[in-house]
Amino acid sequence: NRRALYQKGVVMNLLNPKVSLFFLAFLPQFIHPGTFNVTTQILVYGMLFLIQAFVIFVMVSLFAEKVGDRLRRSPQAAKKVHVLEGSLFTLIGLKIAVSQR
Template identity: 50%
Template sequence: MDFITVLSFLGVAVLLTLMPGPDNLFVLAQSISQGKKAGIATALGLCSGLIVHVAAAALGISAIIYQSAIAFAIVKYAGAAYLLYLAWKSFREKESGLTLNDQKSLNYRSLYKKGILMNILNPKVSLFFLALLPQFVDQSMGHVPIQMLVLGVVFMLQAIIIFIVISFFSEKVRNLLLKSPRISKRLNYIQGTLLGIIGLNIAFSGNK
């Protein structure tokens, strides 16, 4: 695996990360509702979860899950249920209102754990790596699992950078929304809606 291959993979990874999907929408939702630090904590959790998926793809575990309809369904519906639960919690708090000082009381460790759990419970991520990583592996060089792990680290690093940028951008939007008391009381509602959409998308997606 040479430098050109890694660079090509990086280009593809950036394009795929920028496409609207569960992870960047989750970061967007957390950043708008709770600020950029919350978004960054969530992003770090999501990217930590990628380690599990990359390792699963490198060791062939993803292929086993993909071949087992029951295993795939269990992971998929568990992930969807978790996101819908988070959406429900947001809707319950939709009238509480938010201020710029709310960020001081946030539990960033909890947000980090949410990011990890949300990512691990999305089997589509494992299948994504299972399909993508082998295309950039040089079979002649051997050590295929190690090559896949290296590519996974590259993907994770660029994802962290992009998610952090999304977090900063989203807080700008948040600050504009907070200038309107009526809208600020609906930020949790916005977050709940986004989480609900992500959860339903995972629940009704297939395994192909």
């Protein structure tokens, strides 16, 4: 159900502390107290961020849906993805095994 997935995504983003940290750490450097009302500037920048994030997330989700459909219809593609995943996990495991720490 797409609505349930959308609601889950909204809740996850609202509870994600990285978004708050981004606004607290990164956004204030673009605020210029002498030009406009500071609150207005923060609201405008916040809305611009929300709009661009929405557009990007919609594009990523549409792309992922198309790729997912294609992978579900093709057993050969799914097998290649599984081989790639297994290879990557093996390489990561080897890297951890030979690391100094």
